[in-house]
Amino acid sequence: MKVVAINGSPKSKGNTFHSLQIVCEDLEKEGIETSILHVGHMQLMDCISCNRCKEGYCVYNDDILMNMIDEIYKADGLLIGSPVYYSGISGTLKNFLDRLFYASRGRMRHKVAAGVAIPRRSGGMSAFDQMNNYFLISEMLIAPSYYWNVIHGATPGQVLEDAEGISILRNLARNMSWLIKVKEATKDTVPNPQAYPRSWMNFIR
Numbered sequence: 001m002k003v004v005a006i007n008g009s010p011k012s013k014g015n016t017f018h019s020l021q022i023v024c025e026d027l028e029k030e031g032i033e034t035s036i037l038h039v040g041h042m043q044l045m046d047c048i049s050c051n052r053c054k055e056g057y058c059v060y061n062d063d064i065l066m067n068m069i070d071e072i073y074k075a076d077g078l079l080i081g082s083p084v085y086y087s088g089i090s091g092t093l094k095n096f097l098d099r100l101f102y103a104s105r106g107r108m109r110h111k112v113a114a115g116v117a118i119p120r121r122s123g124g125m126s127a128f129d130q131m132n133n134y135f136l137i138s139e140m141l142i143a144p145s146y147y148w149n150v151i152h153g154a155t156p157g158q159v160l161e162d163a164e165g166i167s168i169l170r171n172l173a174r175n176m177s178w179l180i181k182v183k184e185a186t187k188d189t190v191p192n193p194q195a196y197p198r199s200w201m202n203f204i205r
Helices: 015-029 063-074 093-103 122-137 162-184
Strands: 002-007 031-038 079-081 110-120
Touching: 002 015, 015 031, 015 110, 015 162, 031 063, 031 110, 063 079, 063 093, 079 093, 079 122, 079 162, 093 122, 110 122, 110 162
Parallel strands: 002 031, 002 079, 079 110
Antiparallel strands: none
16 A cells, blocks of 8 residues: 655755655554655646547656656555645646646546645645645545645745644544555455446537
8 A cells, every 4th residue: 555745846855845744654654655756846848738648648758757657546545745836736736737637547536635735824725725626526535634734834844833734634644544444445345436427518519
């Protein structure tokens, strides 16, 4: 059982990393393997809606990026962390997620997911909602905590002073590990449901 965490900050060891590390440490205590992939510093092209991903992968076939995507598709859970820029996730992270999810073709379905937003002061809920939209449209199982996954900090490491934020993330780790274990324990007795056949309709025809 494994969770892959995505660091969407340009800083490899900033507040986003520390926030993800809090969750990953507690997942490891529950017997869930974790890894943190840093994408926030990468130069990533945005999705151009070419639909080449119908062949399996994004048209921008960068080996480093493809290795990351393969690791995510094979994992049981996905944890995404982002700093908050103008009440949204970082631009590089959005490019990565657009390409990851659009090319997934059902490979994210029923994985356990969670997002963490790291603002200095405000805008965290908008960024948190933005991450959840990727999960919901992909039929992922969103792990909850007893409050929204927003933790505050400005300078690197300052999130470690947000006691309530830390407790939210540690509780998130417990719920996330529980969902993954339930899925693993019931995979042979309660198979995933078949998707209902989808209908398509444009509003302007």
